[in-house]
Amino acid sequence: MFQWIKKVLIGRPLKNEAIHGEKYKVLWGLPILASDSISSVGYAGEEILIALVPVIGALSFMYLTYISLAIIALLVILTFSYSQTISAYTGGGGAYIVASDNLGHVAGVTAGTSLAIDYILTVAVSISSGIAQLTSAFHSLAPYHVLICIAVLLFIMIGNLRGIKESSRMFSIPTYLFIIGSLAMIIIGIVKIRLGVAHPVEPIVQMKANGAVSIFLILKAFSNGCTALTGVEAVSNAVPNFDKPAAKHAKKTLWLLSLFVLLIFGGISILANLYHIVPVEGKTVLNQIAFNVFGNNLMFYFYTATSILILVMAANTAYSDFPLLMSIMGKDGYVPRQFSMRGDRLSFSNGIIVLSAIAAILIIVFRGDVALLLPLYAIGAFSSFTLSQFGMVMRWRRIKGKWWRLKAFINGFGTLTTAVVVLIIAFEKFKAGAWIVIIITPVLLMMFMRIKKHYVALAKQLDIKESDLKGFSIEKSCYKNLVIVPLESINQSSLRALRFAKTISDKVIAFNISIDEEQANKIKGKYSMINTDIPLIVKYSPYRKVVSPLLKFIESTEYDYEKGDMITVILPQFTVKSWWQKMMHNNTSFFIRKELLKHKHIVVATMPLQLKNDKSVLKNTRSN
């Protein structure tokens, strides 16, 4: 039943060899990795204006241009930097790998932690904001906001569990539609103004200046606009998802992505400027521009629909990157190794499921409210940018090479800028929620370091040294094996256990716990009917415990156990089919096994007894 549902939702398991068919080239790679970036581009201009308009009024449009140019400069720096990263690190992992390799493990894991947090928030924020736009268009859906968010999340999760290729097909079309729509809108918008067909609108709100231009205001507007750049790192993290030659495909994708970001972000800033659009409650800047450019027609509705879809699809970028990052960190031992195992469809299913689960919790806890989630966002992305850029600087200093000073300068400038952005975001949004990220990051970092420590200690203990094997032979180092068969009563199941015990050792005892004289005599009487030389030990348990009298017996002088011997305890277990029968049986043996396995010299052998179907047993009896 469960298997069947799984097969329908996820698809048939894929063979290991199918991995190459699961990879993408530029055409399908671009939309999957670009949706995060490009969706945030649509809203970056708005974020800048939100900071400026209430303070400096009509002056805002001039500063919008300056700030946009600064952000585009930063974009170019980041693109150069990440392009170099892709060449240098074809294994993917982006900031995590670059920082680990050049700045040491602590910096690397910090970058990885920041990225992981950012991916989780990307999922929560982009689904919430996409659905918020949907529910504000269709008010009757508003009460089901959280429910719809979770449904969409599940849909994207299943799409990703189905595998990279299928998810890229499923989720790519809306991204391309949005890119084409945006570019068309920018061209039409500029042409219309130049031809005098369209005119700037009277700003709906009064464009009064209430304050002066200050460095803080500019920084705030700049940090708001930097949202446009989150997601640029996606490509460098996902290099292993590209078909061969992976680095070449990845770089082409990165440059295309940057080009689209530049065009759309720049274009929308220009349009906002030309049409004098300011943010108003309930209407996004993008929405107002589209309305002014296209008019109230099908084209407008179509573009609005794609702008909602791409917001939701932005979550998909995180689904491409988070599981890969976790798998790389898992191989290095900073997160449980289970993250490195590929699922039925060759996707890193554990990462996908964990990402979905945490994002779902965030959506539920924050009731899918974008305003509450947004302050947590972006700080992780820019922290990892800073570390990755700084890592590249150190790399140039180390390996030198042609133009290394220029390259180091570019990356150094990027380091500085992104570091400043981190500080601005942390400062501006501290109270609103950034503090949560600032607290969680070091906690996670310590957790990951602790896991690594555990794996190192584990490896040390499991490691076989060559000296161990000198003169070693398994055949010559067999254990002395003593077997104990705990009996509750004498039945078919205990007979089987005794037969098996005798099979694997000559030193067998049967062991019974009784809580009164009567019970003890009953079992002794029944046991004497079996023809065996296995001794039966009956112990009285005053507190009705099972395991402790057994352990006490083993440690007592009565029992002929020497250090280095192995003791095998045979526990019968009923195999039943229905869940309620499972609940009725084997609970005691579960606890016994758990307790016994705490002792290194005790092996617990579980011997299944398959029970027949109740009906068939009772039928046979009747017919006999």
Add this chain to the structure above:
Amino acid sequence: MFQWIKKVLIGRPLKNEAIHGEKYKVLWGLPILASDSISSVGYAGEEILIALVPVIGALSFMYLTYISLAIIALLVILTFSYSQTISAYTGGGGAYIVASDNLGHVAGVTAGTSLAIDYILTVAVSISSGIAQLTSAFHSLAPYHVLICIAVLLFIMIGNLRGIKESSRMFSIPTYLFIIGSLAMIIIGIVKIRLGVAHPVEPIVQMKANGAVSIFLILKAFSNGCTALTGVEAVSNAVPNFDKPAAKHAKKTLWLLSLFVLLIFGGISILANLYHIVPVEGKTVLNQIAFNVFGNNLMFYFYTATSILILVMAANTAYSDFPLLMSIMGKDGYVPRQFSMRGDRLSFSNGIIVLSAIAAILIIVFRGDVALLLPLYAIGAFSSFTLSQFGMVMRWRRIKGKWWRLKAFINGFGTLTTAVVVLIIAFEKFKAGAWIVIIITPVLLMMFMRIKKHYVALAKQLDIKESDLKGFSIEKSCYKNLVIVPLESINQSSLRALRFAKTISDKVIAFNISIDEEQANKIKGKYSMINTDIPLIVKYSPYRKVVSPLLKFIESTEYDYEKGDMITVILPQFTVKSWWQKMMHNNTSFFIRKELLKHKHIVVATMPLQLKNDKSVLKNTRSN
């Protein structure tokens, strides 16, 4: 840590022999078994008036007297009947035993089911109503109503887990205080009226008659008043909890209980009549009577406090009976046998915990609202009364004896009356909630019958027939044992597993699953370094599965397995201390064991490897 908390809350484990010290005589038995009964007595008069007053106004007091007399007659019949039941069935179980013995198993389990439901509802209803009175006195507590209910439930649960004796000491004082207070109030109240010190009050509501006396009205009032009788069966169910001679102590307790019920119920009806008390919103009849009799003084507040306490204590009666009933039904195989096992303090702890859990769910689901819970109540109690009485009739017919016709007549009359009450309650309260009980009872009944069937089928399969043992010898019927050691890599843990494998069999193979050529070669290379003649089989798993390739190999002709042979699979398991390390390890081996144990010819031997503390391992390495 958990063990320590348990010890503090529940107390040190008690020895089996302590069971006799845990039993009670009349002095402590009466309050524990009477609190349900006596608490409902305080409110039965009110229930009768609630039915009558809105319809027939001032005439109500006359009919209150008639109906009270009828209920007292029914009480006498039930007391006679249950007294005879105690003599006949000293093992306890009340209605369940009587019905099983005389009417067959289906009737018995039906009675048991009804009783079980009633006990659960007793807990939920009495705690909710007690706390409702508390929160109506202290309004600031009202928002925490459900929370306080659950806290009180936990308190009573812990008291009962501590053992019968301790719980009887803890919970008895309030019952005695309430009995003494009630009797004092009745005497003082009657004397005051007779002496002319007190006078009937002007009824606060208009005593207008809006309808006529009808048989339906009388029946409704009668069925409402029958609440006074729920809990009378408690004594006969709890006979095994009495010290020896149990039957004698139990009978004495029953008669005393009935006497108190009669006095308090009758007395309060008389007082209601004398003082012309009618039920008003927010003030109970009992409360009004106490106010009129005592006046606004300390005595009044003291009595009100005990009347709240006894309501809560009524839950304790169910804690005495439900676990015992479940333990008896568990011995008979109708509920899981775990209910028959005594816990650390010799109480039937599983029954206590299940009772608490279900009652807690009911309180939470119904938000502790008495009005919603009450209609579910009483129907179970009276169903079991009917079955138990009818069982006694059949018993008299069967065993005859002195005066048997009279005895059968008394029980027959009781059967008829209680059956009518069941029908009235089911009819009157069907929509309000009785339908839930009417649906759940047969569902539970079928469930219990199904469990019995499973135990019967299990016993048939486990049973050893004498013919099985003829010429049988364990030594001569050993298995041929083949051992498989699945290896993920070659390490200290796998070496131990191989050594153990060689210890228990000569036919050992090492088995590895690889997902690519590289991995396969690596493990083969490492394996060749070990000096052993155990063959290594490496299988390629295209779908990254572990268990299915192993099973496929076992079933293939490549493997030398014959029917009747036993295969032992050795799975190493890491023993780690902290919870997060537990989550990281052994998940795979858990699933492998689960899958393998579905095959009856496969024994899974779990071999623990105790990992050392991470810190100590890393320290040692450093100092080396």
